[in-house]
Amino acid sequence: MGELDAKAGRTVCGSPLARTEELIADYAEHLRLVLGRSEATIRSYSSDLQLFAQEYPTLGEFELGNLRAWLGEQVRAGAARTTMARRIAAAKGFGAWLVAQGYLEVNPAARLAAPKVGRPLPKVVAQSQMAEVIDSPASRTEETFVRDRAILELLYATGIRVSELCGINVADLDLKRNTVRVRGKGNKQRVVPFGEPAARALQTLLQSRPAAAGPEEPVFCGVRGGRIGPRQVRKIVAEAGDLHGVETLGPHGLRHSAATHMLDGGADLRVVQELLGHSSLQTTQIYTHVSIAGLTEAYKQAHPRA
Structure with a gap:
């Protein structure tokens, strides 16, 4: 030494x-x-x-x-x-x-012994309410409405993280195959599919620009024309939620809801793990508890012997 x-x-x-x-x-x-x-x-x-x-x-x-x-x-x-x-x-x-x-x-x-950290069940927005939030963001201008709707569509369609969304460039989008390449934790890249509503919202966004965007330009821009930041995205999501009665909604709430709704629809847990970019299946398994909680509640309301 x-x-x-x-x-x-x-x-x-x-x-x-x-x-x-x-x-x-x-x-x-x-x-x-x-x-x-x-x-x-x-x-x-x-x-x-x-x-x-x-x-x-x-x-x-x-x-x-x-x-x-x-x-x-x-x-x-x-x-x-x-x-x-x-x-x-x-x-x-x-x-x-x-x-x-x-x-x-x-x-x-x-x-050193680490304290046990309880993992609360994530708040999940109902599918019908989610549709209202996405279709009508609390935008103040037509230009921001097009951008904000595309942000909400893509976050919910893919379950990607807010940091991943902010880092997307035009070259990362494949609107023929409806996929987007994102960079997750540890700079790991993955390709995530999305549906037609998100594809239409993204096409409308890119077509609304005054000039064709280059491949390395950001898909989502802030008020000053540069790459949008996580704080502004969180504000967009929160204001859209408040407008439709969903309090304290954030990008992570859209991610939670997307994962839970996929599992409710019959998606395999490992498929959801790949989409969300979880390195461990144990992280993804929390969403099975959410689905079971919803199933239990539905059973209590519907079954005559519940």
């Missing part, structure tokens, strides 16, 4: 006195370039680790007792279980990287 360089007045990486903040920046690059993690994950993990480094700034302080004390402070401050689970995951990943790089011999975070 390194030692303190007295002449230069600085710390050699690997020394117990090495600055944790500098190592966190290197770890963030590892997440980005080697593991291909999303920018949102990198920001979250870096922010969590920087919070620890503010209290325990040197590498020698990255040890189990300090980690437990820091996490205990977070719990007392009212941090949610999901937040605690993420911070423990960040510490474990960082510790494993420190060992792999030779900065530590043992990962002290490996002994």
